[in-house]
Amino acid sequence: MSKSPRLAARAVLLHEDRLLLVNAWPGGKSDLWCAPGGGAEIGTSLPENLARELREETGLEITVGPPCLVNEFHDPASGFHQVEIFFRCRIASGTLDPGWQDPEGVVTERRFVTRAEMDGLRFKPSSLAHVAWGRGFGYDPLELIQH
Structure with missing residues (x-):
């Protein structure tokens, strides 16, 4: 059991009024979608970690903006506890290449979705759509x- 929470950085990336989401469940094991990003490495800033994670998971180069959401979750059975800081981001270069593969094999699907399409998806955290298309902090x- 971990004694302290894991820290992660995630991107709230709107492009042409569509939000970038990823599915990080190999083999379609789950229908849960989330914002791209991942765990922070010691000695590297959260924005640097986030840019690296986006490059790995999507092939996109991004510019990281201000934080806009904090989310935390816990699995009592395993003791896993994660705190996520979400940052507003924009694409600096690149496009989503359907042939792109995450070198670590974590992200299996990636796509941009409209606000209306989010209503038909299962995603976490529950405030993600509100924060993405809003201007406040969550x-x-x-x-x-x-x-």
């Missing part, structure tokens, strides 16, 4: 992971 308090 906080999703600790939620339990539902298996």
Whole structure:
């Protein structure tokens, strides 16, 4: 059991009024979508970590802006607890290449979705769409992971 929460950085990236989402469940094991990003490495800033994660997961180069959402979740069964800082981002270069593969094999699908399409998807955190198309700052308090 981990003694301290894992820290992660995620991107809220709107492009042509569509939000970038990823599915990080190999083999279609889950229909859950989330914002791209991942765990922070020691000695590297959250924006640097986020730019690296986006490059790996999507092939996109991004510019990282201000934070806009804090989310945390916990799995009591395993003790896993993660705190995520979401940053507003924009594409600096690149496009989503359908042939792109995450070198770590974590992200299996990536796509831009409209606000209306989000209504038909299962995604976390629940405030993601509101924050993405809004201008405020959000906080999703600790939620339990539902298996």
